[in-house]
Amino acid sequence: MVGLLKTLFFIFICYYVFKFLVKLLAPFLVKKVADTMKKKAEEQFREQQPKSKVKEGETIIDKAPKNTSQTKNSVGDYVDFEEID
Template identity: 40%
Template sequence: MAFLKTILIILLVYYGLKILLRMFAPKIMGYAAKKTEQHFRERFGEFTNAHQGRPTTEGEVVIEKQPNKGRQSKDTVGEYIDFEEID
């Protein structure tokens, strides 16, 4: 009898959680979406705010950051060796 009682309690808890999750899942997902959107706006809003300070015309190119002069170029890898086929 105790085994049957345990099985019924497990099934009752399972279906109760299933019903509760169906009721509250849209609210939880909406909250998570709002928090994610807010996080992205905070992180990437600084890039758009930098360009809003000065007016630009169409086609104008603006470079905000200068490259580091202390960094070495990766173009100088080594010598170029030309191989020829031997018949």
């Protein structure tokens, strides 16, 4: 019976010590993991960006081509109709 009580007491103490240590160390661990993930995401983003030959301070304006093939009446023909009672 005494051995059982010692075992339960030891488990109880270990549980609360572990819980206390997790509360102290968790913010540091979470921050470290978040920083690592942020760095990986930045590296992936930089790899996806195309290499441009634009110098810093230079401005490039891309103009859309003029679309002259469309007219204002491109919706369709107007059909006049009468209501039947």
